[in-house]
Amino acid sequence: MSWDIKNLKKWKVGDHPAGALIPTGGNAVEYKTGGWRSEKPRWIEEKCTHCMICWVFCPDTSIEVKESKMLGIDYDHCKGCGICAEECPTDAIVMEEEEK
Amino acid sequence: MSKTVALTGNLACAHAMRQINPDVVAAYPITPQTTIVEEFSTFVANGQVDTEYVTVESEHSAMSACVGASAAGSRVITATSSQGLALMWEILYIASALRLPIVMHNVNRTLAGPINIHCDHQDSMGARDSGWIQIHCENAQEAYDTTIQAIRIAEDNRVRLPVLVCLDGFIISHAIDRLDMLDDPEVKKFVGEFEPAISMLDPEEPITVGPFDGLHGQFFEFRRAQELATLGSLPVIEEIGKEYGAVSGRPYGLIEEYKLDDAEIAIVVLGSTAGTTRVVVDSLRADGVKAGLLKIRSFRPFPIKQITDALSGVKAVAVLDRSLSPGAIGAPVFQEVRSALYDSESRVPIINFIYGLGGRDVSMGLIKEAYTVLSDIVKDGQVKQTINYLGLRE
Incomplete structure (x- = not known):
C-alpha cells in the first residue's frame, strides 16, 4: 500500500488511519534516531573477520x-548502546565519545 | 429457542463466552471475577470451545496479550476486577488507542485500601477516561445479554473500540439468578464471523501497529478521533440492543426508564441497585408517591440527550453513586448528570447520594430515605444539602 506522509503535519482529525495504524511495514528505517547517542562505535576494518556476531546482536539494524561482508555502521539509526563492541571477538x- | 436456567452472574458470563467461542482469552484470576475465567477454562479443557487460553502472570500481561492477539486479528475476551483492572491501566489506554475490539468483564469491586473485596464502582470509574465503552448491568440476565451484544458493538466498523461490561461484584457475580439463555446456534449467528479490520500476521500486507508518534505527530488528532468513535457508538449500541431484542425478546437501549413518564421525583443509578430501586418505586407508587427510576446502562459513551429527555418532566433528581471522588463536587455519575441538566430548560434540582462503598449494603429503607429527601425538596422548594451519604455512620 502507498504511504505518503509528505504533508503529515497538516493532516486533520480522521486523515490518518484509525488507531495510529501505518499501512506498511518495515518503516523504522525512515525514522532517524542516531541523534540519541552519547557514545559511537568505530569499526576497525583490519581487525574484522566478518563473523557477523555484531549483526546478530545489534538490537536495531x-x-x-x-x-556476508561487514560494510560499516549505520549512524542514522545506531543509538550507541555498545553491544556490538562488547560482543566483537576480535x-x-x-x-x-560522540562529538557533536 | 431459549432456555431458562439458574446461574450466578459470573457463570452466565462464562456461558456467554462459551457460546461466542472467542479465538483468544488471556486472563488472570481475581476475586470476585475468578469464577468467570475458572468456568471458561473448563470449557477449554473439555474441548467445548476452540479458544487459545493464555495463562499469564498478571493483569498487565493479560491485557498486553489481549492487545497482541487482537492486533493479530483474533476475537478476544478477558475479565478482571478491581486491583486487576488497576494493574491493566496503561494497557487499557493502548487497547482503545489502537482501536482494538476487545471485550472485558469487570466484576466491580472497590480499590484498596484498606483491602476489601466487595462491590463498589471505584474500579471502573477510574477507567472512565481510558477510551473504553463502559456498559453497566443490573442482573445476571443483563450480564449475559450484554456480553453477547458487546462483541458486536466492539467489532462494528463504525466503532472498533474495546468494551467493558460491568457487573456488581458478589451481588450479581455470585448470587444465583434466573435467566434465559439463547441457544448456541442463535448466539453464533448473532455475533457472526469476526472480520478483523487489521491483522499483523498477513505477510502479503504488512502493517505497523503502535508506532511512535514523534514530536510533530498526530496525538491530539488521534485522541479526538477516538472521542468521535466513542460518540459514534451511541446509535450502534441502540441498534444492536434493538436487534438483540428481536432475537431474544429482550431489547436494550442506552438507558432504561421505569415509571418516569409522570414521575415528580427520580433516582438515577447504575448496576444492581436499579433492581432494588425498582421495588422501592413500586412501593412508593402504592402509597401515591410519584417516584420514578432512570437506570444508565451506557456510562461511556454518556447518553446526554436520552438522560436529559428522560428527566425533563421531574421536579427533583437524586443520583446514586457507588464511588467517591475525594475533593470533587460529588461523585462521577452525579457530576455528569448535573452537567447535562445544566443546559436543560428545566434546570431541575439535583442532589447526590454516595452509597454502598466497599460492599456496604443498600437496603430498600435507605433508598426510600433518598426519595423522602427528594419529596421534601419538591415540597420546600429548596435543596438543603447537595452531596449526601446513604448508609454512612457519621
Whole structure:
C-alpha cells in the first residue's frame, strides 16, 4: 500500500488511519534516531573477520552488511548502546565519545 | 429457542463466552471475577470451545496479550476486577488507542485500601477516561445479554473500540439468578464471523501497529478521533440492543426508564441497585408517591440527550453513586448528570447520594430515605444539602 506522509503535519482529525495504524511495514528505517547517542562505535576494518556476531546482536539494524561482508555502521539509526563492541571477538569495534 | 436456567452472574458470563467461542482469552484470576475465567477454562479443557487460553502472570500481561492477539486479528475476551483492572491501566489506554475490539468483564469491586473485596464502582470509574465503552448491568440476565451484544458493538466498523461490561461484584457475580439463555446456534449467528479490520500476521500486507508518534505527530488528532468513535457508538449500541431484542425478546437501549413518564421525583443509578430501586418505586407508587427510576446502562459513551429527555418532566433528581471522588463536587455519575441538566430548560434540582462503598449494603429503607429527601425538596422548594451519604455512620 502507498504511504505518503509528505504533508503529515497538516493532516486533520480522521486523515490518518484509525488507531495510529501505518499501512506498511518495515518503516523504522525512515525514522532517524542516531541523534540519541552519547557514545559511537568505530569499526576497525583490519581487525574484522566478518563473523557477523555484531549483526546478530545489534538490537536495531545498524550493522550494514552486503553479501556476508561487514560494510560499516549505520549512524542514522545506531543509538550507541555498545553491544556490538562488547560482543566483537576480535575487538574490531570500539566505543568512542560522540562529538557533536 | 431459549432456555431458562439458574446461574450466578459470573457463570452466565462464562456461558456467554462459551457460546461466542472467542479465538483468544488471556486472563488472570481475581476475586470476585475468578469464577468467570475458572468456568471458561473448563470449557477449554473439555474441548467445548476452540479458544487459545493464555495463562499469564498478571493483569498487565493479560491485557498486553489481549492487545497482541487482537492486533493479530483474533476475537478476544478477558475479565478482571478491581486491583486487576488497576494493574491493566496503561494497557487499557493502548487497547482503545489502537482501536482494538476487545471485550472485558469487570466484576466491580472497590480499590484498596484498606483491602476489601466487595462491590463498589471505584474500579471502573477510574477507567472512565481510558477510551473504553463502559456498559453497566443490573442482573445476571443483563450480564449475559450484554456480553453477547458487546462483541458486536466492539467489532462494528463504525466503532472498533474495546468494551467493558460491568457487573456488581458478589451481588450479581455470585448470587444465583434466573435467566434465559439463547441457544448456541442463535448466539453464533448473532455475533457472526469476526472480520478483523487489521491483522499483523498477513505477510502479503504488512502493517505497523503502535508506532511512535514523534514530536510533530498526530496525538491530539488521534485522541479526538477516538472521542468521535466513542460518540459514534451511541446509535450502534441502540441498534444492536434493538436487534438483540428481536432475537431474544429482550431489547436494550442506552438507558432504561421505569415509571418516569409522570414521575415528580427520580433516582438515577447504575448496576444492581436499579433492581432494588425498582421495588422501592413500586412501593412508593402504592402509597401515591410519584417516584420514578432512570437506570444508565451506557456510562461511556454518556447518553446526554436520552438522560436529559428522560428527566425533563421531574421536579427533583437524586443520583446514586457507588464511588467517591475525594475533593470533587460529588461523585462521577452525579457530576455528569448535573452537567447535562445544566443546559436543560428545566434546570431541575439535583442532589447526590454516595452509597454502598466497599460492599456496604443498600437496603430498600435507605433508598426510600433518598426519595423522602427528594419529596421534601419538591415540597420546600429548596435543596438543603447537595452531596449526601446513604448508609454512612457519621
